[in-house]
Amino acid sequence: MTDTTVPAATAFIRIRDVYKSYGAVSVLNGISLDVAQGEVVVLCGPSGCGKSTLLRCINGLESINRGSISVGGRDVESANPDALQQIRLSTGFVFQNFNLFPHMTALENITIAPRKILGVPPRAATEQGRKLLEQVGMEEKADVYPFQLSGGQRQRVAIARALAMNPTLMLFDEPTSALDPEMREEVLQVIRKVHHEHNMTMVVVTHEIGFAKSVASRAMLLDAGQIVEEAPARAFFENPAEERTRRFLRAIIND
Numbered sequence: 177m178t179d180t181t182v183p184a185a186t187a188f189i190r191i192r193d194v195y196k197s198y199g200a201v202s203v204l205n206g207i208s209l210d211v212a213q214g215e216v217v218v219l220c221g222p223s224g225c226g227k228s229t230l231l232r233c234i235n236g237l238e239s240i241n242r243g244s245i246s247v248g249g250r251d252v253e254s255a256n257p258d259a260l261q262q263i264r265l266s267t268g269f270v271f272q273n274f275n276l277f278p279h280m281t282a283l284e285n286i287t288i289a290p291r292k293i294l295g296v297p298p299r300a301a302t303e304q305g306r307k308l309l310e311q312v313g314m315e316e317k318a319d320v321y322p323f324q325l326s327g328g329q330r331q332r333v334a335i336a337r338a339l340a341m342n343p344t345l346m347l348f349d350e351p352t353s354a355l356d357p358e359m360r361e362e363v364l365q366v367i368r369k370v371h372h373e374h375n376m377t378m379v380v381v382t383h384e385i386g387f388a389k390s391v392a393s394r395a396m397l398l399d400a401g402q403i404v405e406e407a408p409a410r411a412f413f414e415n416p417a418e419e420r421t422r423r424f425l426r427a428i429i430n431d
């Protein structure tokens with residue numbers, strides 16, 4: 177297991193020796209990782225290695241069995257329900273399969289949570305929603321329903337929806353893996369833009385090597401619930417130190 181190089185004092189996400197199992201199945205086996213404020217970190221690894229579980233533990237959607245996780249200085253495990261809700265609300269989560277509300281338009285998908293959870297007045301929520309749609313290049317599609325959108329467009333709405341809650345952290349779980357190749361780049365471009373414009377801390381589960389090299393400061397390989405290798409993104413993809421990483425990268429390149 178490799179520990180990270182970011183000094184703890186500057187860490188926005190601080191993960192220490194985390195273990196998580198589902199019944200008899202150990203999924204995370206001693207993960208330690210620091211992510212600095214404004215940093216983009218890419219997580220990759222084979223199917224079932226625990227990537228999604230780690231993301232869900234970071235925002236408290238799953239509890240851990242051992243170790244500690246803090247986000248923005250708040251300990252996730254010991255958070256009371258209100259504090260946990262705060263951590264979840266300030267964390268944007270973008271899923272592989274978009275998870276838009278099918279019976280709502282693109283704009284309604286974006287405004288519903290600010291209105292219902294944050295109490296933003298409808299007119300202000302709509303104004304903000306339109307701005308966000310513009311940011312993700314979807315201003316023309318405000319009144320369109322998810323079924324009328326392409327996968328890439330749905331994902332861009334999902335990103336705008338996450339941003340509508342003014343998150344301080346964004347977690348992306350394979351945001352492009354359900355998309356055709358030509359739609360992937362449009363979504364990756366939006367993620368790049370969000371990072372540049374908001375200087376947002378991001379943890380991105382992805383196997384998009386070009387994206388990872390151009391946006392992430394660090395990349396890591398998770399295997400069997402452990403961090404096998406962690407390195408600056410370019411070095412990780414171009415000159416990995418571990419044979420396990422080389423094998424994994426060969427497999428995704430040939431995929």
Ligand SMILES: Nc1ncnc2c1ncn2[C@@H]1O[C@H](COP(=O)(O)OP(=O)(O)OP(=O)(O)O)[C@@H](O)[C@H]1O
Pocket residue numbers: 198201203221222223224225226227228229230
């Ligand atoms: N709620 C759950 N209950 C029981 N087992 C689970 C649960 N969620 C995940 N698992 C198991 O935990 C392991 C890790 O799953 P996880 O989804 O974190 O992997 P992953 O690396 O994200 O995989 P993929 O790339 O296929 O999405 C798998 O063996 C999975 O079956």
